[in-house]
Amino acid sequence: MSFHHSSESVYAFRWAEKYVNPGDSEKRRVIEVELTDVARASHFARKIVRLGGYRDFEVYNVDVPAEERYLYETGLYPTALIHAEQTSRGLMLSLAEDPRQLDYKLPPFKRVLIEVEADDRMTPSTKLRKLTIKTRRDCFELDGCESEILIQASRLIEDLDPDLVFTRGGDSTVLQYLAYRAASAGVREEFYLSRDKELLRLTRKRGRVVYSYGRAYYVVPAYRLFGRIHLDLNNSFILAQSGYHGLVEVARACRMDLHRAARAGIGTIMSSAQFYEAIKSHVLIPWRKTQYEEFKDALSLLEADRGGLVLEPEVGLHFDVWELDFSSMYPQIMLRFNISPDTINCSCCPDSPLRVPEVGYRLCVKRRGLIPRVLEGLIARRLALKNLARRAFDARARKVYERRQAALKWILVSCFGYLGYKNAKFGRVEAHQAVCAYARELLLRALELAREAGFEVVHAIVDSLWVRKPGATRGEVEELAEAIEKQTSIPVNIEGRYEWIVFAPAKSRPGPALSRYFGVFEDGELKLRGLMARRSDTPRFIKALQESMLHRLARSEDPREACGELVKLVREAEARLRRREVSVEDLAVKVRLSRDPEDYVSSSAQALAAKLLRREGYEVHAGQVVRYIYVKSAKAAERRVMPVELNPSSYDVERYAQLLWRAYEEVAAPLGLNVPMTRLDRFLKGAMHT
Known part of the structure; x- marks a missing residue:
């Protein structure tokens, strides 16, 4: 195969040495192609695949966003303190801070919130009634003549010069509506929100439907502003769950720009962390997933696809019950037992003594898997932030640390499910099954230890167990937690002691509902799951x-x-x-x-x-x-x-x-x-x- 510089897509090409798969022990020779326009990457990749009759050539690193690829290759991340130097090769940027630091300072970004009111439903033909721009200290309400509102808004934004523009529904309706009203009022050339005075777009892409765990989600197209970051409060899971500080934390930790991180699902953010580790380790990122589930007979499949362990509680009221939880059980299992798509049944360890319980998969003992390498830093960082939050005397600092660790918790939660996701670049069903098998084994060990210590097991589900023993002290429960942690190598938290807890019946069958209960801890705090x-x-x-x-x-x-x-x-x-x-x-x-x-x-x-x-x-x-x-x-x-x-x-x-x-x-x-x-x-x- 040969490339020609006359090609409309190719700028340059060269030979390179890369690991084609994360489990490879040796690098292989590949052709690295530099394109004239990153927007043509998918088009060019399709041409290459077609040229090889859809069987001769594999292409890699095709659909990694260019801005994130830049972060991966340079080691930079959003909001980082950097050193900039003008050289003969252009502007060179390098980190001027330790990326591992926890108590980092953020740039003094200026923020505004834009709110819009229309005469009626917000359609292109409905007149604009009022536009409000809020800063941390001031609130500017613009009303009256529609064209004047829009012109004044542009001038005010230019004067305030915000770095971050917040909206509620900016992606789905608000910014598109303002673009239409500016055109209708004859001031389209005078209305802009971008720093470089780029006009708002009048045409939009259609949204798309994505599916996660069987549920449909409608993803609206992102609406970018040039020179400023637009954050839609109605279109951001991370902002809703962990606030601005949580968003910044995952953007830094997972090397993702703020605009995209705000709108991305937690699986996409976890993928970015995996891609960063892959690029850093010279591992290629497949364009189309080529590793599929290994063949299994019916009995093996039944044994492997069993999920977590659940005990059925007795329906009704129970007094004096303690709850113990494994801390981040699934990520900890992946880290502790080196579970990753590239470590399951690896070719380098045919006689590995490390076998997955029940299913018998071999685990690599010679090298650290890609996923555990990613998780190691995220888990350590989250635990350190939790410790900072516990020790913080200042309420505001405590809140910041809590939001940062909570954001990382959401990302860690996704890592297990993403292992088994059919389209995950570095996913594999066997790795997902291995985690489930270890989870069952570890919970069984915990149940045995509880019973040996004289506790009655009231309920257990996946990574939590509820136990009781007449007259048990907190010290005895702490001893049990320590014994479980020592036996399983997974941290165990004491959620608390319930004065009473109620397990509800199932609605569609006889017996208990496995995850519907409510109870009150000894400090008066309520805990409920599965209720209306x-x-x-x-x-x-x-x-x-x-x-x-x-x-x-x-x-x-x-x-x-x-x-x-x-x-x-x-x-x-x-x-x-x-x-x-x-x-x-x-x-x-x-x-x-x-x-x-x-x-x-x-x-x-x-x-x-x-x-x-x-x-x-x-x-x-x-x-x-x-x-x-x-x-x-x-x-x-x-x-x-x-x-x-x-x-x-x-x-x-x-x-x-x-x-x-x-x-x-x-x-x-x-x-x-x-x-x-x-x-x-x-x-x-x-x-x-x-």
Whole structure:
């Protein structure tokens, strides 16, 4: 194969020595091609693959974003303190700080928040009513003539000269809307938000639907500003979970620019950390995944694909229970046992003594795997930040450290699931199965140690166990935790001692629900999982009621004694419903669409809401969240719900009353408390299914 400099894509090419696979022991000779335009990388790669008849050539490092490739190759990262030097070869940048430092100072970025109000729904034809620009100290409200609002906004942004521009919905609607209004008002050439006065784009790419663990998510296209970083508060998981300091931490640790890190999923951020390690280690990043699951017979497959270990608890109320949790169990297993796609059944260790329990996979004992090398730094960094947070006297510093470690926790959580993801560049199902096998083995060891120490195991699920022993002291539980940690080499935390804990029954089968429970620790703190108060599709009014019931129970030594007060709380809430004192916003049900509106066959509430929105001209796709209200309509069944965007003026009192009593029953039933029969009858006749 030969390249020609006359090619429209090729700038230069050379021979290079690289590790083709992360598990290779020797480098191989490959051709390194430098392109005239990085945007043509995929086009050029397709030509090469086609040239080889789709079998002769493999291409690598094709779809790594150019800005991140720069960070990987230079060792730089966002917000780093750097040394800049002008040389004959151009501007040379180098780090002027230790990348391992924890208490780093951030650049004094100037920030603004832009908020927009329209006369009606924010469509291209709807006039702009008001534009507000907020800084940390000031709030500028611009209203009046539309063209003047836009011109004043541009001048104000130019004067304030922010580095970070925050919006709510900037990617999906706000910035595109402003671009249309500027064109309509005849001031498009005078309205800009970018530092280099680049005009806002009028054309947009369409969003796309991605799937994660079987759920659809609609990803809106990012809207970039030139010379400034645009951060959409409505389109950032990391910002929502860990704030600005959490975003900066993952951008630095995983070598990802702030704009992309804010919008990326945690799996994509983890991939960036893996790519950085690969580039640093001279390992090529495959364009198309070529390593597939090894063949297994049916029995082997059944043995391997078993997931985590779960014990069934006894439904009902339990007193004086301790909870112990393995700390970051899956990442720790991958680190401790050197689990990585390149270390499973490696060719260099055919007689490896390190075997995965139950499934028997061999693990490499001669070299550290790619994934453990990535995790080692992230785990150590998170633990150090947690220690800083514990020791911090200043509340603000403590909050910063907490947000930074919480952001890293989310990234570490993703590493296990990403191992088995079919499109992960460095993923492999066998590695995923190996982690599960070790998790089962380690939890079994923990259960045996607990029983040997005289504890009764009340419940266990994947990486947590609940135990009790009459009169057990904290010292005895600490001894148990130390014994488990010594036996498993995985850190164990004592979550706390429950005064009481309630395990709920399953709704669709006899027996317990494996992950639905609520309890109160000895310091009065509540912990609940799987209840309506924790579900994203529960209206705020219903959540608030169930939370108030649980807080009332938390004040009781025996929660069964509070039955009468719980019923009183429900009846007071129902009375507010019937007096129409509850706002529509507090009754909105939020559900993520699993498919496009036209693809729904059933008449579920979310399907009806999505179709109504589409009929009214709204853009609705699979993966988006719809918000709707239950309404009473005698005219048509499809009108039993109304999207919030269509401004419903009333709601179906009886439907929401059913939800109130369902929230009560979810708490009361596992305690053996009675649900008032008139309400129970009504509940059984028409409980909500969302």
